[in-house]
Structures are given as structure tokens and as C-alpha cells.
Amino acid sequence: MDISTPLFVDLYELTMAQGYFLENLNGEAVFSTFVRKLPINRNFLIACGLADVVSFLENFKFSSDDIDYLKSLGIFKDEFLDFLKELRFTGDVYALREGTVFFENEPILEIKAPIIQCQLLETYVLNQIQLQTMLATKGARICSVSQDRNVVDFGSRRAHGLDAGLKAARAFYISGMNATSNVLAGKIYNIPVTGTMAHSYIQVHSNEFDAFEAFSSIYPDTVLLIDTYDIYEGVENVIKLSKKLGDKFSITGIRIDSGDIITTSKEIRKILDRAGLYSVKIIASGSLDEYKIYEIAKENVPIDGFGVGTKAIVSEDAPFLDIVYKLTEYKGEGKFKKSKGKSTIPFQKQVYRYIDGGKYREDVISIYNEVLPGDPLIIKVMENGRLRDGAVDELDVIRERVKKELSMLPDNLKKLQKSEVVYPVKFSPSLEKIRTSL
Amino acid sequence: MDISTPLFVDLYELTMAQGYFLENLNGEAVFSTFVRKLPINRNFLIACGLADVVSFLENFKFSSDDIDYLKSLGIFKDEFLDFLKELRFTGDVYALREGTVFFENEPILEIKAPIIQCQLLETYVLNQIQLQTMLATKGARICSVSQDRNVVDFGSRRAHGLDAGLKAARAFYISGMNATSNVLAGKIYNIPVTGTMAHSYIQVHSNEFDAFEAFSSIYPDTVLLIDTYDIYEGVENVIKLSKKLGDKFSITGIRIDSGDIITTSKEIRKILDRAGLYSVKIIASGSLDEYKIYEIAKENVPIDGFGVGTKAIVSEDAPFLDIVYKLTEYKGEGKFKKSKGKSTIPFQKQVYRYIDGGKYREDVISIYNEVLPGDPLIIKVMENGRLRDGAVDELDVIRERVKKELSMLPDNLKKLQKSEVVYPVKFSPSLEKIRTSL
Known part of the structure; x- marks a missing residue:
């Protein structure tokens, strides 16, 4: 209707x-x-x-x-x-x-x-x-503190209804965000859509490594979500995959969606670099807004991109x-x-x-x-x-x-x-x- | 679409x-x-x-x-x-x-x-x-402190999009509110719709009294909005109308949408009662939520009904x-x-x-x-x-x-x-x- x-x-x-x-x-x-x-x-x-x-x-x-x-x-x-x-x-x-x-x-x-x-x-x-x-306005605030990092709209699920989910994707794109996860918004507004995997994908596989391997065989340039069980085992599984695939490894990033993302991403960055995976980017999501991103940018935390959801899409501080x-x-x-x-x-x-x-x-x-x-x-x-x-x-x-x-x-x-x-x-x-x- | x-x-x-x-x-x-x-x-x-x-x-x-x-x-x-x-x-x-x-x-x-x-x-x-x-949930909180007073959803204009406006009308009705101002919601969900006049109606007439008289000749049982210019002049115009119409006067209420509604409605109630207009109810609107309504109910303020808008429909304290x-x-x-x-x-x-x-x-x-x-x-x-x-x-x-x-x-x-x-x-x-x- x-x-x-x-x-x-x-x-x-x-x-x-x-x-x-x-x-x-x-x-x-x-x-x-x-x-x-x-x-x-x-x-x-x-x-x-x-x-x-x-x-x-x-x-x-x-x-x-x-x-x-x-x-x-x-x-x-x-x-x-x-x-x-x-x-x-x-x-x-x-x-x-x-x-x-x-x-x-x-x-x-x-x-x-x-x-x-x-x-x-x-x-x-x-x-x-x-x-x-x-x-x-909310989007512009977020993008202005994100500096040159990628920002993606992940908010649809917590938007106030369907209309808000779609209009947010458009408003956020205008404000400078790079893409939305909402496919219908992509179709209607012809804006870039993005998204790779959730925890459930990992969970239905017999273990995390198998899930990573299966997913990357279909989507070689994907971003892998590493915090389903233990984030440090998660990153080790990424490294293991890189060794197994050798030259064919082309994963572009890992995503962290829980815990203290500032501390964790610093540690994860070091682990990735030690393994020579300099080109693997760190994407963070979970309760992000302009205040949190400002803190991350100010401390120069090695996070390369953000998925912003609930707090952005409901304009939580000023709804x-x-x-x-x-x-x-x-x-x-x-x-x-x-x-x-x-x-x-x-x-x-x-x-x-x-x-x-x-x-x-x-x-x-x-x-x-x-x-x-x-x-x-x-x-x-x-x-x-x-x-x-x-x-x-x-x-x-x-x-x-x-x-x-x-x-x-x-x-x-x-x-x-x-x-x-x-x-x-x-x-x-x-x-x-x-x-x-x- | x-x-x-x-x-x-x-x-x-x-x-x-x-x-x-x-x-x-x-x-x-x-x-x-x-x-x-x-x-x-x-x-x-x-x-x-x-x-x-x-x-x-x-x-x-x-x-x-x-x-x-x-x-x-x-x-x-x-x-x-x-x-x-x-x-x-x-x-x-x-x-x-x-x-x-x-x-x-x-x-x-x-x-x-x-x-x-x-x-x-x-x-x-x-x-x-x-x-x-x-x-x-927001609606239930509001209705539970409103005691037996009427509560009406006026929020659509400030809802996050069209879908939220409609779904809110339904959720608020379920939660105990009496009606919505949103006509489409009335049609879709078969719930009572309500509404009478805004300030603009008063403003296009040559003066407030003429506006009241014109409106009540079309809608004899209506609620008149009395705060376009001066709320005390507004209530005097209602009294003047009651005198002019005599037995035919059947206005059911007046609405206050600005200022300190607690103090004002106490005074307005006295003025109405002194004029014998005991049956004219006082409806309040403007920035109402469960916290404000609780205060009103606790102090036994003579407000008979509430129009709740923005703070309710965006669930402002918990969006x-x-x-x-x-x-x-x-x-x-x-x-x-x-x-x-x-x-x-x-x-x-x-x-x-x-x-x-x-x-x-x-x-x-x-x-x-x-x-x-x-x-x-x-x-x-x-x-x-x-x-x-x-x-x-x-x-x-x-x-x-x-x-x-x-x-x-x-x-x-x-x-x-x-x-x-x-x-x-x-x-x-x-x-x-x-x-x-x-």
C-alpha cells in the first residue's frame, strides 16, 4: 500500500x-x-x-x-x-x-x-x-569528524519504521556517507550498497575458519566479521586463511562489532601488521555516533571505516x-x-x-x-x-x-x-x- | 510505491x-x-x-x-x-x-x-x-499516569517518517489512547480520529470571535483553540459566544497549546466556571509526555484531556x-x-x-x-x-x-x-x- x-x-x-x-x-x-x-x-x-x-x-x-x-x-x-x-x-x-x-x-x-x-x-x-x-544534519556531524574514513549506514533495522530507514539512507548519503546497507534504498536512490556477513553465517558453519574460507571463496574481496566467539582467535583465523590462500588472499577488511573497539583495534592492527596484512582494513560498528567517532579520530585509533547504526538513524541525542x-x-x-x-x-x-x-x-x-x-x-x-x-x-x-x-x-x-x-x-x-x- | x-x-x-x-x-x-x-x-x-x-x-x-x-x-x-x-x-x-x-x-x-x-x-x-x-510501551506509560483523562495522538507531523506516524497511531491506540489525529491511520486501522482547528484558522478571520462563531456554526460540539493571540481574551471570546448563542451553545472544550499550561488551566477553569461553563473541558497540548502528565495529575490540575505529540511519537527519552x-x-x-x-x-x-x-x-x-x-x-x-x-x-x-x-x-x-x-x-x-x- x-x-x-x-x-x-x-x-x-x-x-x-x-x-x-x-x-x-x-x-x-x-x-x-x-x-x-x-x-x-x-x-x-x-x-x-x-x-x-x-x-x-x-x-x-x-x-x-x-x-x-x-x-x-x-x-x-x-x-x-x-x-x-x-x-x-x-x-x-x-x-x-x-x-x-x-x-x-x-x-x-x-x-x-x-x-x-x-x-x-x-x-x-x-x-x-x-x-x-x-x-x-546528524550525518554531516558524523562525517565531519570521521575525516577521510569510510562511513556506512547500517541503521535500517533500528530506524523508526520503513520510511525512516529509506529516507535516512538518502539523507546520510547526501551528508557524505559512502554507502548504505539498505538494498531498497540502493534501488530507489541509486546509491552504493554494502554489506558482507553477520555472526549467524559463522555460527552455522562447523567453525569460524571454515566459515571464513567458504565466504571468501565466494566473495574474495570481502570483509570478515571476527568477534563471534573470540576476537583474537578471529584474527588468527584471518591470518591462517591468508597463509592458506597465499597470493589468492584478497580479503579487504575485518569488522569488529563488540567490546572496547578502541583498545581492541589497536591490538588487532598490530597483529595484522605483524602478519604482513597491512592492506587488511579495520571496520568498526556498534553504538557509534559523532561523539564516539570524534574520540576515535582524535586518538588516531587505527580504524579505517565505520558502520553507523542506531544512534545515527534515530538521531539519538536530538531525535x-x-x-x-x-x-x-x-x-x-x-x-x-x-x-x-x-x-x-x-x-x-x-x-x-x-x-x-x-x-x-x-x-x-x-x-x-x-x-x-x-x-x-x-x-x-x-x-x-x-x-x-x-x-x-x-x-x-x-x-x-x-x-x-x-x-x-x-x-x-x-x-x-x-x-x-x-x-x-x-x-x-x-x-x-x-x-x-x- | x-x-x-x-x-x-x-x-x-x-x-x-x-x-x-x-x-x-x-x-x-x-x-x-x-x-x-x-x-x-x-x-x-x-x-x-x-x-x-x-x-x-x-x-x-x-x-x-x-x-x-x-x-x-x-x-x-x-x-x-x-x-x-x-x-x-x-x-x-x-x-x-x-x-x-x-x-x-x-x-x-x-x-x-x-x-x-x-x-x-x-x-x-x-x-x-x-x-x-x-x-x-511509551503510550502505556502515558496512559497509566493520565488516569481517566482522554489522551489523543497528535504526533504524526513529528514522527520519523510516514510509516512511523501510522504505526504510532495503532500502537498508541492499543496502549489505551482514545484517538489519533492521523486520518490515514483512522482509515487503515479503523480507530477513532479527532481534531478541530489550528491557529491558522483563527488568523485568516478578521478576529478571533468571528473565527469561533464561524467554526462553531459548522461544528457545534467542537473544541476551540484559545491561545492564538492572548489566552485570556481567547476565553472571554468563548464566553461571549456562549452568551450570544444561549441554549444553542454546545462547545465541548477549549484547547491550550502554549505557555505554562499548569498555571493557565487553573485560571481558565475558574474563569469558565464563573461564567457557568462547567461543561466546557480544558484540553492541553504541547511538549507533553508521561513525566509532565504525571505532574499535572499529581497536582490535580483541571485539565480534562491531553494531545500528545512529538515527545511521545519519537519516544524522546528512549528513542x-x-x-x-x-x-x-x-x-x-x-x-x-x-x-x-x-x-x-x-x-x-x-x-x-x-x-x-x-x-x-x-x-x-x-x-x-x-x-x-x-x-x-x-x-x-x-x-x-x-x-x-x-x-x-x-x-x-x-x-x-x-x-x-x-x-x-x-x-x-x-x-x-x-x-x-x-x-x-x-x-x-x-x-x-x-x-x-x-
């Missing part, structure tokens, strides 16, 4: 929509998606999820099955249901390109459309932009963003709310970023049509319900963008903890005037 | 599977799904996710598209791909009924099948059982389980691994639970075929790839089970923090003997 349907919506969006419909209120509105506060230990975020939102909007259509279900609820009038049945997305979308670094209060994605359409998109837009932005989708304009008029701690700033917006010596210096949030010096970050992605040429990027373009963005980020923002100096995000004079007047 | 396909798999499961295939190793194996350690602040877990696993197994089939993709990877031989194309699930499934309370090391779901089949199920089984068990899927038997022989901190105990298992004065006293994990006094908890759900009659329960049966299970749980385990007295989970004498011998 395809769950990417307009029925993935909170009921209140539909009750409000029927309200607008019956009141003949369907003027053009602007809704803005932004993060109110950066989560713990985050100094920036990386925009991700636009491609799915665009595809959702291009295919926006309630099925007759959906309409039947809505009718069964007994709260919607037939004329509204008839209207819903014909409803398509006909609006404009403005957004940061995927892979762009952004900060608190900056719009990630804004939708300008008749208010009924805008209102019905809230749940899907937030769900996807939050998940993918959170994970692209959600304070992300919202708010009305900011209706029929050309600025709209705001004053709810305590949850106030909003009116009008469709633009973001300008200023550079100094190759590094980002400050951002200015302006009203969309205000002209400021410099290049605006928000581009028009869809117009009248149609995708504009070149507005959605290829994955490798986004991946390159993330790399470039991170290289231009002030160093203090790359720290894994909150930077004392916050990146300056200002409001344009006209927006500042409106903001203080509220 | 339906993403519930066998291709949602880690590549290593397929490389191992090809290994077994080429080595003619396809004996009957048992893989066990269990949680190694309960997460922070958890004294029990609630089994959830079986229905999806069963449906996945019943429909297990690689599409020819999937096979083409696998072929394109260049690591699989044609005879193996032909074999995969015809592969269906033909094994047996043993599991706890959904809604059953369980503890560390107890099997939740075990699969007995030719090893190639077992191996290919790991990612899907873990992904779904972890997500749904984590959320059913993953240490859940694994491990080989424990091959061709009738017990299998184990000794990896540091990640060792496993061999053989297919059963769990017996003993009751004392209406409360659970202790569990004993045994080898599956060992006969112990009492009723076993693990039932045979599928046999030779087919679902057994009555093995998967209706949602309302599961919901009732959770209620009953919680009523039989020792009180110390219902605390929101770790209980000092851990629930006793023992091993049967034969299993204990094997365990200590390893």
Missing part, C-alpha cells in the same frame, strides 16, 4: 478546510516551514526533504477510497467531498535547495497557494522535512526538531500569532547570506520581495503546481553542496557542542520594524 | 543467503527476537508489531524488478537470483501475543524456517517490532530498544555467540509467567519443548508459512489485553523511573545449565 497520500493528514486540517470551503474563504495564503530553536548541540542544520515534498505535491489527489472513508466519518458535507475529490495542488513552492546549511527562524520551505491547499499539506511537509533535515508550518500571509496581508514562546513573524520571506574570506559571516532574513544586496538562498521550486526546470537537484549535486557548505561554515559552528558564538541571523530593517511592533 | 518488500533488507543478508545457497546449507534454523537490556526508565515493555510481520511474511515475494536490481549489482549468480524469485516464506512463527508485557531477554518473536528465509527477514522484523513495541534478531538453533542444535556484552543463549524458547494474588510474580524462560507448570506465553502464529486461526488479534482485543496486563503488573514496575526491585526473569534449570556452561 502506498502511504504517501493526502490522507496522511491531521483531521483538523480537513475540518478547517471544510470551514474555509463553506465560508467561501479560499484566498491565497503563504505557509512557512522553519525551525524555532536548534536542538541540543546543534549549531546549524542541513535542509533535506524537498524532493519528496515536490513529488507529493505533483501527485496530490484523494482517491475515491479516501473520499468514501471521509464520508463515513459523518462530519463532511457532500459538496465539500466533491470539491476534495477534484482538488490538485496548483500553488507555488519556495525553498532552500537540499543540502543548504540553515539556522533558527530561517524558512526552509514556503508554500503559496489557496489556503485550503496550504492547510492540507502541513502534516506531510513537516513529517518529511523534519525527518530528512534531522538525519542529513526531533522544533519545526513548524505556520501561516504568515493571507491575501497579501501579513499574519502572525502571539502564543507564548510560539509567536510567528508575518510575510513570505527570503534569506540572504554574506561571505567573508570564504566563510559564512551572517544571514539576513527579509520579506520575500525586498531587494537586498547579495544572492538570495530561497529559490522558486514550483509554479502553479508544476516543478520548475532544475529546481530539484540530483543526489550527487546535493552531496557536493553539503561538502562545500560545510567548508564555508565558520569553524566554531562545526563543534559537536553548542558554540558560544552563535551564527548571526538578522532581520532586514523592514522585517525588524514589523517584528518589534508586534 | 509500496515499500513493504523483501528488498527492505541489509545487503549482508543477501550475500550470506547466496553463500548458504552455493554451499547447499539450507537446514532449519531458529532466529529469536529479543531485547537485551530495557532502556532508561523502563521496567517492562509491551509487545507490538506482530500483525505487520505476519502480513509481510504472507506476502513475501521479490518482484522481477527487485531481481533485476539485484542482478545489476554484479555480485549475485543467476541461479541464486532464480531461486530468490521463487522464494516464499514457508516457515513457522512463534510469538508473544500483541499487547503482552515482557522483559529483558524474553523472546518476542521467533522464526523457524530454512536458514535462507530466516536470514532475509532480520531487517524488517527488527524495524517493525522495535518501533511498535517502543511506542506501545530505541536494544533489540536483536539472533540465530539460536540450526538443524536442531543450539547456537550461540560470545561477543563481548552481546552473547546469546541457544535454542528456541518459551516463557512461563507465574501469578501471585492477581499480580505477576516471576517469569521463567525455558527451552521451547521443555514442559513447565503453568501456561506458556509464546504461541504458534504461523505454520508452514500460513497464519493459524485466531493467532492475530483484533485491535480492541489487544487494547483490552494491555489494560489487563498493566493491572497485573506489580506496582513498583509502573513507576516512571527504574524500579529498584527488578522483575524476576529466571531461566529453567536446563537452560540455566547450558547458559552457565558457555
Whole structure:
């Protein structure tokens, strides 16, 4: 079943929509998606999820099955249901390109459309932009401390559901990871997939050496998992295999998935080197995240690659963003709310970023049509319900963008903890005037 | 696109599977799904996710598209791909009924099948059982401190993806919540959906009173959101509406979504009561979880219902389980691994639970075929790839089970923090003997 349907919506969006419909209120509105506060230990975020939102909007259509279900609820009038049945997305979308670094209060994605359409998109837009932005950011943190080591996504099994497993593979690839273990993600996104063996393979063979020999006869360049029984016997079995195979030995690595990987890999490296197996790499997995990898890199531990799983894919230290989708304009008029701690700033917006010596210096949030010096970050992605040429990027373009963005980020923002100096995000004079007047 | 396909798999499961295939190793194996350690602040877990696993197994089939993709990877031989194309699930499934309370090391779901089949199920089984068990448990914690107040799932927008949004609605309903805001979940699972208005509805009207009046003329029994501009003006507008409508006023509640909800709702209650609006209930939302709700219930704050969102749906304090899927038997022989901190105990298992004065006293994990006094908890759900009659329960049966299970749980385990007295989970004498011998 395809769950990417307009029925993935909170009921209140539909009750409000029927309200607008019956009141003949369907003027053009602007809704803005932004993060109110950066989560713990985050100094920036990386925009991700636009491609799915665009595809959702291009295919926006309630099925007759959906309409039947809505009718069964007994709260919607037939004329509204008839209207819903014909409803398509006909609006404009403005957004940061995927892979762009952004900060608190900056719009990630804004939708300008008749208010009924805008209102019905809230749940899907937030769900996807939050998940993918959170994970692209987590991935970038991990890759930025991994230096030149390989990082691979092993997380699908502990992702929150199937959708998260797939979207994570994509977001992590964008963020700089080298591959995913998830085969479906490989197929959908055309990204490299990787994986060799688990403990069970070793266990069904009569002993570990036989398992290694059997596996390497099928996959000569494979990575062998050495900690099923005893990690030191495991590495001895690898050495024994190298002696038995001689020139034909072409195992590329061993993987350690348990115990104190820092101490163990130092010892394993020595053992491998003593046996002349310099080219056999050490891959580590198990409870890895940016904090642990930072420690490993700092101590120059001889680990050549990481498989990151659970802590990465659930963004364990910050498993959600304070992300919202708010009305900011209706029929050309600025709209705001004053709810305590949850106030909003009116009008469709633009973001300008200023550079100094190759590094980002400050951002200015302006009203969309205000002209400021410099290049605006928000581009028009869809117009009248149609995708504009070149507005959605290829994955490798986004991946390159993330790399470039991170290289231009002030160093203090790359720290894994909150930077004392916050990146300056200002409001344009006209927006500042409106903001203080509220 | 339906993403519930066998291709949602880690590549290593397929490389191992090809290994077994080429080595003619396809004996009957048992893989066990269990949680190694309960997460922070958890004294029990609630089994959830079986229905999806069963449906996945019943429909297990690689599409020819999937096979083409696998072929394109260049690591699989044609005879193996032909074999995969015809592969269906033909094994047996043993599991706890959904809604059953369980503890560390107890099997939740075990699969007995030719090893190639077992191996290919790991990612899907873990992904779904972890997500749904984590959320059913979170939901049960929330409902258990909410006493008789209504609790509604508002989380979809901040769930990790679409699948998590839907599965959460189901798991939360099972756990005792009254409804979900997610319409698609309502349709799929036939559970109550709820929702009225957001701030945007208020904002597009010329003022709050007009918005309240318009909305209540369409939905007379609705809940009005009163904190768009000023919460005290908001409640005055509700009172003004009650005066204007007189006998026709039938608003059932007001909702507060910001600020200090404890202080505010006490004041709002007084204001409503002074106006004679005793029947208007107060609903609170915004950053609620079991800890906050416990505080509210303890202080007897006049809040009649809760909308729980982000912190519930991402299980913020414990966003993953240490859940694994491990080989424990091959061709009738017990299998184990000794990896540091990640060792496993061999053989297919059963769990017996003993009751004392209406409360659970202790569990004993045994080898599956060992006969112990009492009723076993693990039932045979599928046999030779087919679902057994009555093995998967209706949602309302599961919901009732959770209620009953919680009523039989020792009180110390219902605390929101770790209980000092851990629930006793023992091993049967034969299993204990094997365990200590390893």
C-alpha cells in the first residue's frame, strides 16, 4: 500500500478546510516551514526533504477510497467531498535547495497557494522535512569528524519504521556517507550498497575458519566479521586463511562489532601488521555516533571505516526538531500569532547570506520581495503546481553542496557542542520594524 | 510505491543467503527476537508489531524488478537470483501475543524456517517490532499516569517518517489512547480520529470571535483553540459566544497549546466556571509526555484531556530498544555467540509467567519443548508459512489485553523511573545449565 497520500493528514486540517470551503474563504495564503530553536548541540542544520515534498505535491489527489472513508466519518458535507475529490495542488513552492546549511527562524520551505491547499499539506511537509533535515544534519556531524574514513549506514533495522530507514539512507548519503546497507534504498536512490556477513553465517558453519574460507571463496574481496566467539582467535583465523590462500588472499577488511573497539583495534592492527596484512582494513560498528567517532579520530585509533547504526538513524541525542508550518500571509496581508514562546513573524520571506574570506559571516532574513544586496538562498521550486526546470537537484549535486557548505561554515559552528558564538541571523530593517511592533 | 518488500533488507543478508545457497546449507534454523537490556526508565515493555510481520511474511515475494536490481549489482549468480524469485516464506512463527508485557531477554518473536528465509527477514522484523513495541510501551506509560483523562495522538507531523506516524497511531491506540489525529491511520486501522482547528484558522478571520462563531456554526460540539493571540481574551471570546448563542451553545472544550499550561488551566477553569461553563473541558497540548502528565495529575490540575505529540511519537527519552534478531538453533542444535556484552543463549524458547494474588510474580524462560507448570506465553502464529486461526488479534482485543496486563503488573514496575526491585526473569534449570556452561 502506498502511504504517501493526502490522507496522511491531521483531521483538523480537513475540518478547517471544510470551514474555509463553506465560508467561501479560499484566498491565497503563504505557509512557512522553519525551525524555532536548534536542538541540543546543534549549531546549524542541513535542509533535506524537498524532493519528496515536490513529488507529493505533483501527485496530490484523494482517491475515491479516501473520499468514501471521509464520508463515513459523518462530519463532511457532500459538496465539500466533491470539491476534495477534484482538488490538485496548483500553488507555488519556495525553498532552500537540499543540502543548504540553515539556522533558527530561517524558512526552509514556503508554500503559496489557496489556503485550503496550504492547510492540507502541513502534516506531510513537516513529517518529511523534519525527518530528512534531522538525519542529513546528524550525518554531516558524523562525517565531519570521521575525516577521510569510510562511513556506512547500517541503521535500517533500528530506524523508526520503513520510511525512516529509506529516507535516512538518502539523507546520510547526501551528508557524505559512502554507502548504505539498505538494498531498497540502493534501488530507489541509486546509491552504493554494502554489506558482507553477520555472526549467524559463522555460527552455522562447523567453525569460524571454515566459515571464513567458504565466504571468501565466494566473495574474495570481502570483509570478515571476527568477534563471534573470540576476537583474537578471529584474527588468527584471518591470518591462517591468508597463509592458506597465499597470493589468492584478497580479503579487504575485518569488522569488529563488540567490546572496547578502541583498545581492541589497536591490538588487532598490530597483529595484522605483524602478519604482513597491512592492506587488511579495520571496520568498526556498534553504538557509534559523532561523539564516539570524534574520540576515535582524535586518538588516531587505527580504524579505517565505520558502520553507523542506531544512534545515527534515530538521531539519538536530538531525535526531533522544533519545526513548524505556520501561516504568515493571507491575501497579501501579513499574519502572525502571539502564543507564548510560539509567536510567528508575518510575510513570505527570503534569506540572504554574506561571505567573508570564504566563510559564512551572517544571514539576513527579509520579506520575500525586498531587494537586498547579495544572492538570495530561497529559490522558486514550483509554479502553479508544476516543478520548475532544475529546481530539484540530483543526489550527487546535493552531496557536493553539503561538502562545500560545510567548508564555508565558520569553524566554531562545526563543534559537536553548542558554540558560544552563535551564527548571526538578522532581520532586514523592514522585517525588524514589523517584528518589534508586534 | 509500496515499500513493504523483501528488498527492505541489509545487503549482508543477501550475500550470506547466496553463500548458504552455493554451499547447499539450507537446514532449519531458529532466529529469536529479543531485547537485551530495557532502556532508561523502563521496567517492562509491551509487545507490538506482530500483525505487520505476519502480513509481510504472507506476502513475501521479490518482484522481477527487485531481481533485476539485484542482478545489476554484479555480485549475485543467476541461479541464486532464480531461486530468490521463487522464494516464499514457508516457515513457522512463534510469538508473544500483541499487547503482552515482557522483559529483558524474553523472546518476542521467533522464526523457524530454512536458514535462507530466516536470514532475509532480520531487517524488517527488527524495524517493525522495535518501533511498535517502543511506542506501545511509551503510550502505556502515558496512559497509566493520565488516569481517566482522554489522551489523543497528535504526533504524526513529528514522527520519523510516514510509516512511523501510522504505526504510532495503532500502537498508541492499543496502549489505551482514545484517538489519533492521523486520518490515514483512522482509515487503515479503523480507530477513532479527532481534531478541530489550528491557529491558522483563527488568523485568516478578521478576529478571533468571528473565527469561533464561524467554526462553531459548522461544528457545534467542537473544541476551540484559545491561545492564538492572548489566552485570556481567547476565553472571554468563548464566553461571549456562549452568551450570544444561549441554549444553542454546545462547545465541548477549549484547547491550550502554549505557555505554562499548569498555571493557565487553573485560571481558565475558574474563569469558565464563573461564567457557568462547567461543561466546557480544558484540553492541553504541547511538549507533553508521561513525566509532565504525571505532574499535572499529581497536582490535580483541571485539565480534562491531553494531545500528545512529538515527545511521545519519537519516544524522546528512549528513542530505541536494544533489540536483536539472533540465530539460536540450526538443524536442531543450539547456537550461540560470545561477543563481548552481546552473547546469546541457544535454542528456541518459551516463557512461563507465574501469578501471585492477581499480580505477576516471576517469569521463567525455558527451552521451547521443555514442559513447565503453568501456561506458556509464546504461541504458534504461523505454520508452514500460513497464519493459524485466531493467532492475530483484533485491535480492541489487544487494547483490552494491555489494560489487563498493566493491572497485573506489580506496582513498583509502573513507576516512571527504574524500579529498584527488578522483575524476576529466571531461566529453567536446563537452560540455566547450558547458559552457565558457555
